[in-house]
Amino acid sequence: MRFRGRLVDVACIQHFTRVVSTISKLAKNYVLRITPDKLYFILNDSVTSGGISIWCEMIQANFFDEYNMDGVSAEFNEIYLDIIGENIMRALKSAQSAKSVKVKLTKKHTPCLTFDVQLPSLSVSSRNVVHDVPVNVIARRLWEDYQEPPMPEFDISIYMPPLRLLRNVIDRMKNLSSYVILSGNGNGEMNLSVETDMVSVTTHFRDLSNPTWNKDGELEESQYEISQDGQSQNFVSARIDIKKFSNFLIGQQMNPSKVICNIVHNKVIHFFLIQDDLSLQYFIPVISL
């Protein structure tokens, strides 16, 4: 098992940092899956601890200048590591102005993901910071716990308004209630509402669009046609923990080009962030009354 990658460009380092930071704000520890072409950040929370799932995938070639890996075996050429987000963030924090960052899997006192950061210095040679982040290597037999969650059979799929706008709304709503009801219809309308004994507040968003998905669950580019069914006016809603939603809005730093919200009525909300060839899926389960 071997892994070694090198980030050179400042933009790449920062982009990588933003992705990791986004994930780290959503989950304390998560799984890093390393394959020859892609890196994945995966969280698969059990229902008892909130039932959140995250699936983020990125193409390594867009980040790494050098990238070598050998998986567990030729047949299963992958590595699964359990990592603590905070540690990785700390390691990357000192890499913000770095000349280059080497990331490698090492065996020190324990299996570690080592970040070897070359920093500019006052003299010719560079400063060198090494962070050894302890990781757990996940055994082959447990891999199946970390497979991509299936695309839910959603009732409604809708493009979200700008996340920054949503964030302001949710920030206010957070003071009123611990739950928010997110609802949408096939007519490009989305509502956010909180309800308490004293007050009920709803924010309406209009003129959004509904993406179309083909039968394989692939997104089709012809986005501007409104969904077919005659039920498109009916709202489908889901009640979720407002804190989790707010964390998601605050924490995300990826500047996605598209954010899709898929709602399975009274079951789950599935956020789908797409930015070039980077994608993040985030599942928040419904909390029923």
Next chain:
Amino acid sequence: MKCIIPGNNVRVFGKAIHCLSKIGEDLYIEPLENGLALRTVNTSRSAYACFMFAPTFFYHYDDGKCQNDTQQQEKENEDDGKFKCKITMKSCLSVFKSLPTIEKTVEKCKIKLNFTDARLVFTLLCKHGITKTYNLTFQETESLQAVFAKDLCPNKIVAQSKLLCDAVGNFQTSQEEVTLIVSPEKVCLKNYVDDEPDPNKVMHTEMSLLPEEFDDYTIGLDTEVTFCLKELRAILTFADACYQHVSIFFETIGKPIVFALDGESVFEASFVLATLAEPGSTQNTTQVQPAPTARRTVSKTESQKKTTVASKKTPAHESRSCDGWNDRHNGFNNTSNQPDRPSAFSERNSPRQNLKMAGDAGPSRMPDIVARIPDGREDDDCSNASSESFTFQGKIGIQTSGNKPECFNVQIGEGDTSTVDIHIPSGDEDEFDFIPSTPPTKKFKSMFFGSSQSQTNSSQNETMVKPTTVLAEDTDEDDSD
């Protein structure tokens, strides 16, 4: 005593107060002939800070000598009639709370002793004729003095504060201690990882720098020292704000590390931090039975772990002096006969002496450090009954002096098992000779040469014990006789 700080220096003064406030809870103020000294020590007494503002720093500086006549009578016991006091850091911080505002508005700051009302008066003369007056209560006190000899340290590094800030910035804020490893070829800064929680689950960070980056780099002794990051951060915050170069003096494991700032001759600052007596080949572990639980709680509140306190503060001075202290009792009284070490304050020998004698002299003679510094009294206690030793926040420095000059830092760790690490500082290694069966006479060594020393001799021996591991039981009582 009266001094007036000009507007452009108030900022520096305020920053100094902020820096001190991050280290200690009391501010010791002492007007001296050569300037105003502001000092503090942290509660576990593993860190000491001193700012010395030269008279040129002020518009007007009067150390209050002329008032001595009246004061002298009131304080017969004082060696000189000079005014010294301590105020709580909080009260002083309230004067300089918002530095940006102070920078913008204050034109002058006047510090004056109001002797009749027993108040230390800080007056901020601001723009538009606004005057803010703070009457702070104070306590008279003995001078606070750490004895250290930075000039004798074989290792000296001078660096720009920015470099050190960058280096420290790589460590997480919750990191408590760092280890500095030096060799002529390179400098390494590592986070210190304690035994718990599991070191395998903790992130290890190591930064290496080349000597070229430093303004001065003299390494006479390859070594590694571990010290608290919190105080270092406070120092660097100050240094960075004032564009200071930081000089670092240190010797070796278990000996104090000194950070010095030199503010273009208008002020200077020294910080003495204890370094950890690392468990290692030179150390042995024993256990002190009574302390464990209580001590652990205390030291947790203290956020600092096993930094050896005392030894650290005075080591250079003491470890050498102990050679001459074959008879421990003489040792105390002979302090003044020792060759004076060029310490930062070497010319001021008297406080040191006073402190050293404190134990002998008893409370009437030396009430100050002993009675007023909470820890001081506790040192006293712990010398009498080791069961009290936990009050010392898990840190005890003990130095022995016997026929064979040997030095130990006894350090009480915070771990589940209360361990006492006996460390023989390698500085004296040539003379080191350890005979397990004959524990040498010991002297409790406190940073301030507090009270404890005389009584300590007998009772501390016990804690010392032998180089072998003694499990728990009553080491103290057994060995004491």
